[in-house]
Amino acid sequence: MKVSVQTEDFDLDVECAALTHGRKDIGALASFVGLVRDANDGAGIARMTLEHYPGMTEKSLAEIVEQARGRWDVLDATVIHRVGELKPGDNIVLVVVASAHRGDAFAACEFIMDFLKTRAPFWKKEETPEGGRWVDARESDDVAAEKWKGR
Template sequence: MSAPAAVKPFQVRIQEWDFDLTAELAKLRADNPKVGAVVGFVGTVRDLNEGAEVAQMELEHYPGMTEQSIAAIIEQARQRWPIFGALVIHRVGPLQPLEQIVLVAVTSAHRGEAFAACEFIIDYLKTEAPFWKKEQTPEGARWVDARVSDETALKKWGGA
């Protein structure tokens, strides 16, 4: 069996279709013998939010601006930690509970840098990237506001 073809070391993808976590992580670390750590975060659609059942979530974005915003977040992580690669895949369109929404993955020589950079990227992505979420609940459709906990998470990085 041959190794998977490597992806660009720093990449942002916005897409409607699902992603294969194992394949994406394998591509991110392929052909780089310096990689000693791969850290990934996968966000999924919850079936309950703020006390209401969620039947579906629809994500919208601003094409072009969204990718630039996330690329800038990755660049900030690169300035803070010696990482070899970072991949952000964010889905848009209608999604059902339990479906994957986002993948943030980071490679580095050591786990500490990879964990920190991954957490930094997802914390900033949740508050800075231009996405809009609309949930379908038994009471009807509603737009999802930013969470106070997401804003609080930025404070540990010197943001917000």
């Protein structure tokens, strides 16, 4: 399992290759990459800054991955989240899950993202033409995380 909070960019192909290197038991890799959009809530976004809680962030991500391992057949996983200043088109977050079968890989990947969005201590501040603004948490993200309770 790999969890990283970093300012540097990441490469999906490199991370996938690292997960599968030297093993033949992986039948499925599911990945998600989140990027910075150039617009949000009706305003243009020139750039954004990702703040986090050093120490708690890494623990929180590791716990979320552990929860996913407890629910699905996860052989390995990688979670990378960038912090610092980012601009539209930049990568923000990467989740890759390796499993024997696609069902576990898809579900665990979505679960990790849904819980990351609502549990991991990151905050986005957007620079718009009207100035800087902290992004409000979305109710839809809470709903997305809640849906896993009944499964």
